[in-house]
Amino acid sequence: MNEQVLTEAHQHPVAADLVAVLVAVTGVEPLVLTTQEGGLLPSGPFQLDHRSLQAGLRAWVEQQTRHPLGYVEQLYTFADRDRTEQGGEQRIISISYLALTRQTPVSGTAAAWHNWYRYFPWEDRRVSSSASDESITTGLRQWIRGSGNTRQRQARAQRTQVCFGLEGRPWNEDLVLQRYELLYEAGLVPEARRHGATPAAPLPGAPMRDDHRRILATGIARLRAKIKYRPVVFELMPPSFTLLQLQQTVEALAGRFLHKQNFRRFIEQQALVEETGALSNEAAGRPAKLFRFRGDVLLERALSGSKLPLVRGA
Amino acid sequence: MNEQVLTEAHQHPVAADLVAVLVAVTGVEPLVLTTQEGGLLPSGPFQLDHRSLQAGLRAWVEQQTRHPLGYVEQLYTFADRDRTEQGGEQRIISISYLALTRQTPVSGTAAAWHNWYRYFPWEDRRVSSSASDESITTGLRQWIRGSGNTRQRQARAQRTQVCFGLEGRPWNEDLVLQRYELLYEAGLVPEARRHGATPAAPLPGAPMRDDHRRILATGIARLRAKIKYRPVVFELMPPSFTLLQLQQTVEALAGRFLHKQNFRRFIEQQALVEETGALSNEAAGRPAKLFRFRGDVLLERALSGSKLPLVRGA
DNA sequence: TCAAAAGTGTTATCCTTACACCCATGT
DNA sequence: ACATGGGTGTAAGGATAACACTTTTGA
Numbered sequence: 061m062n063e064q065v066l067t068e069a070h071q072h073p074v075a076a077d078l079v080a081v082l083v084a085v086t087g088v089e090p091l092v093l094t095t096q097e098g099g100l101l102p103s104g105p106f107q108l109d110h111r112s113l114q115a116g117l118r119a120w121v122e123q124q125t126r127h128p129l130g131y132v133e134q135l136y137t138f139a140d141r142d143r144t145e146q147g148g149e150q151r152i153i154s155i156s157y158l159a160l161t162r163q164t165p166v167s168g169t170a171a172a173w174h175n176w177y178r179y180f181p182w183e184d185r186r187v188s189s190s191a192s193d194e195s196i197t198t199g200l201r202q203w204i205r206g207s208g209n210t211r212q213r214q215a216r217a218q219r220t221q222v223c224f225g226l227e228g229r230p231w232n233e234d235l236v237l238q239r240y241e242l243l244y245e246a247g248l249v250p251e252a253r254r255h256g257a258t259p260a261a262p263l264p265g266a267p268m269r270d271d272h273r274r275i276l277a278t279g280i281a282r283l284r285a286k287i288k289y290r291p292v293v294f295e296l297m298p299p300s301f302t303l304l305q306l307q308q309t310v311e312a313l314a315g316r317f318l319h320k321q322n323f324r325r326f327i328e329q330q331a332l333v334e335e336t337g338a339l340s341n342e343a344a345g346r347p348a349k350l351f352r353f354r355g356d357v358l359l360e361r362a363l364s365g366s367k368l369p370l371v372r373g374a
Numbered sequence: 375m376n377e378q379v380l381t382e383a384h385q386h387p388v389a390a391d392l393v394a395v396l397v398a399v400t401g402v403e404p405l406v407l408t409t410q411e412g413g414l415l416p417s418g419p420f421q422l423d424h425r426s427l428q429a430g431l432r433a434w435v436e437q438q439t440r441h442p443l444g445y446v447e448q449l450y451t452f453a454d455r456d457r458t459e460q461g462g463e464q465r466i467i468s469i470s471y472l473a474l475t476r477q478t479p480v481s482g483t484a485a486a487w488h489n490w491y492r493y494f495p496w497e498d499r500r501v502s503s504s505a506s507d508e509s510i511t512t513g514l515r516q517w518i519r520g521s522g523n524t525r526q527r528q529a530r531a532q533r534t535q536v537c538f539g540l541e542g543r544p545w546n547e548d549l550v551l552q553r554y555e556l557l558y559e560a561g562l563v564p565e566a567r568r569h570g571a572t573p574a575a576p577l578p579g580a581p582m583r584d585d586h587r588r589i590l591a592t593g594i595a596r597l598r599a600k601i602k603y604r605p606v607v608f609e610l611m612p613p614s615f616t617l618l619q620l621q622q623t624v625e626a627l628a629g630r631f632l633h634k635q636n637f638r639r640f641i642e643q644q645a646l647v648e649e650t651g652a653l654s655n656e657a658a659g660r661p662a663k664l665f666r667f668r669g670d671v672l673l674e675r676a677l678s679g680s681k682l683p684l685v686r687g688a
Numbered sequence: 689t690c691a692a693a694a695g696t697g698t699t700a701t702c703c704t705t706a707c708a709c710c711c712a713t714g715t
Numbered sequence: 716a717c718a719t720g721g722g723t724g725t726a727a728g729g730a731t732a733a734c735a736c737t738t739t740t741g742a
Contacts, residue, residue: 134450137427289681319732345691359533368601368630369639634720634722636704659720683732
């Protein structure tokens, strides 16, 4: 293999881009911070003076949006697909991050918060599925029919059914990325046109530049999965909150309504919150107890839940 | 901000390295594929002729080890810390992957399989914790004492207790990376010396070059967490296997013994396997039924388990 | 007084954990 | 016969899902 020679000497240069999916929630709306009139996520190149990837990301986001980052975790690193629209010589790698914050107004920059369902209307199952669902199923049915052999047609049909919870299958809110990629393959999102797809009937849902919408889908999927087993929601909450506010925050992220009593049991069973003693009377109705997050439990126990059936002794 | 100027024009070049944590299991041993006498994981630079990151990874691993990859998933992208020992001008980022395979002998290359507990002896709780545990607790106690104020000392003590399941706390097998990083911070692994730590008493457990041992820890942690909710173990199994073999494979990965009957219920409850009809009489004792993995279920249902208390209607 | 939200009680069902015990085979 | 591993039964306890109902406030 003559490639072996390259191993030592050449280090093929690439450009590394840092991209942030910065999320906040107000009331019942999940928000994502964008630049360029909602067409891009905050991002910038990884530079030599950045001490680490995270440090670089923080620098870019704070510069572009005047918004300091709190909780940050790495999402995924992308390099395949035609990543930039112009498509120059150099390869670009995107290292993406999920960041959570209490929403604060952005001032004096081109950054803006947008409801993330603007980009993925089909992901909000709280609204009685309207125009969005109609055009999706129509478009996908066409894509299924458009495939060559019966075998492939069946595979496409099944994939569609699983992703969108059709034919009696349950809706799974975690499959955000799978759904987006399905629509991409089916040529139903404008971004796919850059990949030489037939320009099918456009779907409701705003596109983004480069593959930022795909990155956003990755972020939403990760967050939806994570709130189930890690107390990350609290990064999005004010210091004290009512249980309804907490529930509505989770509902905003998951795009689904939750069962009130069972949700409360779910929360109290994890012993993650404690009463502040104060009451809230912001909403109509009866004043609710205010709670605060017990940050200390994160240290005390390593929440994980073994899940495997261990033997007693060991 | 004059950095803004850089955004458009400059793309600071970095080198992107692809690193694979390739795992297999034989009998009761978890194995990882290495090069350089066990000092490195298979790796190589991302090149212009690689169609995607994964494609590049596959190319490198197949070239270095003659071993084709099956299941592959991205792990994490590293860039912080002094990544290379020489530390040149250029920044290097490592994009790491976890790969699973049925073990096959490697031939005619410098690659070799090693039991991964060679690098992390303390992670195997199946052997009655011997020399390894002794020197760890001693070393960490010293590190705790060595901290300035009482507050920090307490924090270190608590972190140690959670990570290593001390003071009545349960052992959590998922905290592989946290444990390694703790030992790194405490200067108890040789790799830390590159970071200017006091050369403390060396711990049992082989080091690796660059930060490959950290990447390996990341891979093990991911795999241990994942086997609990995704049927990835089957990537490591032969086409047909007994339930004991399956259990021992999981035990090898988790480093813990499992409860036989409950493990079987756990498996059958997920309906992931079916009997082949044949029997195995390789081991002593009564011949066991052979099973095969039902790959079809992966398509049928999107296994996920909502976990959130949804309302009936929606 | 009525709408809106808070909060309590209760049930059946399922999963988890932990026992104890019997079965089939090779040496 | 006995060691080794295969396989079954079952009972207690906790978590989940689904009910219905009472309480407290503001308008």
